[in-house]
Amino acid sequence: xxxxxxxxxxxxxxxxxxxxxxxxxxxxxxxxxxxxxxxxxxxxxxxxxxxxxxxxxxxxxxxxxxxxxxxxxxxxxxxxxxxxxxxxxxxxxxxxxxxxxxxxxxxxxxxxxxxxxxxxxxxxxxxxxxxxxxxxxxxxxxxxxxxxxxxxxxxxxxxxxxxxxxxxxxxxxxxxxxxxxxxxxxxxxxxxxxxxxxxxxxxxxxxxxxxxxxxxxxxxxxxxxxxxxxxxxxxxxxxxxxxxx
Amino acid sequence: xxxxxxxxxxxxxxxxxxxxxxxxxxxxxxxxxxxxxxxxxxxxxxxxxxxxxxxxxxxxxxxxxxxxxxxxxxxxxxxxxxxxxxxxxxxxxxxxxxxxxxxxxxxxxxxxxxxxxxxxxxxxxxxxxxxxxxxxxxxxxxxxxxxxxxxxxxxxxxxxxxxxxxxxxxxxxxxxxxxxxxxxxxxxxxxxxxxxxxxxxxxxxxxxxxxxxxxxxxxxxxxxxxxxxxxxxxxxxxxxxxxxxxxxxxxxxxxxxxxxxxxxxxxxxxxxxxxxxxxxxxxxxxxxxxxxxxxxxxxxxxxxxxxxxxxxxxxxxxxxxxxxxxxxxxxxxxxxxxxxxxxxxxxxxxxxxxxxxxxxxxxxxxxxxxxxxxxxxxxxxxxxxx
Numbered sequence: 001x002x003x004x005x006x007x008x009x010x011x012x013x014x015x016x017x018x019x020x021x022x023x024x025x026x027x028x029x030x031x032x033x034x035x036x037x038x039x040x041x042x043x044x045x046x047x048x049x050x051x052x053x054x055x056x057x058x059x060x061x062x063x064x065x066x067x068x069x070x071x072x073x074x075x076x077x078x079x080x081x082x083x084x085x086x087x088x089x090x091x092x093x094x095x096x097x098x099x100x101x102x103x104x105x106x107x108x109x110x111x112x113x114x115x116x117x118x119x120x121x122x123x124x125x126x127x128x129x130x131x132x133x134x135x136x137x138x139x140x141x142x143x144x145x146x147x148x149x150x151x152x153x154x155x156x157x158x159x160x161x162x163x164x165x166x167x168x169x170x171x172x173x174x175x176x177x178x179x180x181x182x183x184x185x186x187x188x189x190x191x192x193x194x195x196x197x198x199x200x201x202x203x204x205x206x207x208x209x210x211x212x213x214x215x216x217x218x219x220x221x222x223x224x225x226x227x228x229x230x231x232x233x234x235x236x237x238x239x240x241x242x243x244x245x
Numbered sequence: 246x247x248x249x250x251x252x253x254x255x256x257x258x259x260x261x262x263x264x265x266x267x268x269x270x271x272x273x274x275x276x277x278x279x280x281x282x283x284x285x286x287x288x289x290x291x292x293x294x295x296x297x298x299x300x301x302x303x304x305x306x307x308x309x310x311x312x313x314x315x316x317x318x319x320x321x322x323x324x325x326x327x328x329x330x331x332x333x334x335x336x337x338x339x340x341x342x343x344x345x346x347x348x349x350x351x352x353x354x355x356x357x358x359x360x361x362x363x364x365x366x367x368x369x370x371x372x373x374x375x376x377x378x379x380x381x382x383x384x385x386x387x388x389x390x391x392x393x394x395x396x397x398x399x400x401x402x403x404x405x406x407x408x409x410x411x412x413x414x415x416x417x418x419x420x421x422x423x424x425x426x427x428x429x430x431x432x433x434x435x436x437x438x439x440x441x442x443x444x445x446x447x448x449x450x451x452x453x454x455x456x457x458x459x460x461x462x463x464x465x466x467x468x469x470x471x472x473x474x475x476x477x478x479x480x481x482x483x484x485x486x487x488x489x490x491x492x493x494x495x496x497x498x499x500x501x502x503x504x505x506x507x508x509x510x511x512x513x514x515x516x517x518x519x520x521x522x523x524x525x526x527x528x529x530x531x532x533x534x535x536x537x538x539x540x541x542x543x544x545x546x547x548x549x550x551x552x553x554x555x556x557x558x559x560x561x562x563x564x565x566x567x568x569x570x571x572x573x574x575x576x577x578x579x580x581x582x583x584x585x586x587x588x589x590x591x592x593x594x595x596x597x598x599x600x601x602x603x604x605x606x607x608x609x610x611x612x613x614x615x616x617x618x619x620x621x622x623x624x625x626x627x628x629x630x631x
Binding site: 017050053054055071074077079081085086087090091092093097100103104106107108109111112136138152 | 273275326327328406407408409410412413415416417419420421422423424425426467470471472473475476
């Protein structure tokens with residue numbers, strides 16, 4: 001396989017108050033995959049993403065994005081945090097939140113202008129949120145809020161997209177709309193990494209999967225490794241019934 | 246108006262504006278209590294500064310006091326990080342200790358100088374014009390006006406320069422960090438500015454009013470607007486209005502100026518809390534009542550839609566079929582009739598064409614929960630406005 005490597009993680013250990021949440025993780029994510037990170041609650045899925053993006057400092061190990069540290073590659077990466085991690089009563093509009101995606105490329109002090117606004121509106125169009133652009137964000141439904149977050153990531157026009165549970169609390173229509181956009185991103189050669197909870201949809205949505213439970217259990221193509229054996233190792237209970245349904 | 250009167254109002258207005266700006270971000274970050282903590286725990290910084298310089302007006306006092314403000318924040322976060330207590334407890338642990346250290350330092354070493362606790366807590370705006378800035382023999386006006394003016398200018402320039410950074414780090418620290426706009430730098434920047442503002446302001450207006458001026462205008466503006474820039478603008482406005490009208494209230498009542506300004510801030514908040522068009526208490530209660538009636542209306546229309554038989558739709562039996570009280574049944578019937586949703590012939594109620602269309606649309610919404618379907622209905626019905 002002469003595929004390029006998008007994300008390379010070696011011997012990563014992350015701890016909160018000296019209690020390891022991620023233990024000695026080695027992980028290689030090839031370019032152009034649509035990958036799910038699955039594992040039980042507290043397995044460190046969000047922590048893994050946050051460590052890759054430098055939001056949490058690891059106590060050991062190294063992470064590289066296309067061969068360089070994250071701080072040198074910020075512009076290649078877009079991030080969709082968990083919807084619940086922000087205060088949706090914040091006084092701002094949907095368009096303004098999407099515009100925040102341009103702040104990284106603008107750098108400090110410089111203000112977004114017409115060019116940034118145009119990019120933001122195009123992204124909102126892609127996720128079907130254009131009619132709501134001036135809506136205050138607390139007036140949006142859960143699914144619409146998630147679409148706003150997705151539009152904000154699209155604005156960044158990155159090579160790698162990290163998404164923390166983008167399907168949480170959204171209705172079926174939005175879930176399908178989101179996964180279609182993710183599949184389009186993959187078609188365009190982007191790498192998409194998603195923290196995912198619904199095991200049933202893994203084979204349908206993703207082509208690559210990482211099993212995580214504090215340690216890495218397995219990583220690879222869904223068709224090769226998404227099986228009862230790995231699910232049982234990750235979740236500690238027998239998953240036969242659930243997956244073969 | 247005499248000269249000192251104008252000067253007092255000017256000082257109060259400038260202090261109010263300087264406090265309102267960091268206040269907006271403290272309120273949005275749910276850190277209002279930290280301003281209370283800072284306003285007390287800066288005391289040892291002032292006392293130590295006074296011991297070193299023997300001069301109550303030295304800039305070193307402001308710097309040391311601001312340093313203690315930042316130390317407060319660091320200590321609160323350190324205690325919180327142990328995971329043993331929550332943030333509010335950590336704040337409650339830190340600032341009384343630092344404040345008491347200041348009180349003891351004054352009692353042991355400085356009891357014979359003018360540095361008393363009353364002045365620290367309540368301040369005295371009326372005396373502010375007496376402390377003048379004299380440079381090369383010329384009178385440049387009250388010193389506190391110059392100090393607060395400079396702090397306001399500093400705060401305003403930082404706000405304009407870093408507006409985008411403040412916004413994104415306040416709304417979404419995770420994204421901010423991933424974008425390379427360090428939320429830690431923004432956090433300590435805001436804390437430093439807040440500390441400097443509190444230190445500069447408390448000399449003139451006292452620790453209690455500083456807290457009121459930081460929190461109340463922002464909290465009031467938050468009820469009125471959904472736009473961050475407007476929220477800042479309104480906070481500035483409420484601060485200045487309270488400062489001026491509070492001054493005249495004090496004049497009229499012959500009472501403490503700081504106390505009157507803080508009371509005015511409270512009264513303005515109460516008024517807005519009651520009467521704000523969207524988030525105000527009265528408007529919320531009205532909306533809930535409307536929503537209740539609208540739910541009843543839809544229930545009623547669905548009932549009509551489901552039942553062909555006239556007995557179910559007879560005006561005298563409606564009450565028992567839907568099991569409502571007479572008043573409610575009549576309100577709903579009147580509302581439906583007024584909107585041409587139903588017609589009554591021979592005492593039998595039936596849906597009009599408009600009523601039928603409306604019922605089907607509502608039904609579609611209840612089943613699909615698709616927001617797009619009800620966009621046009623939001624104009625007419627509270628129920629669909631979320």
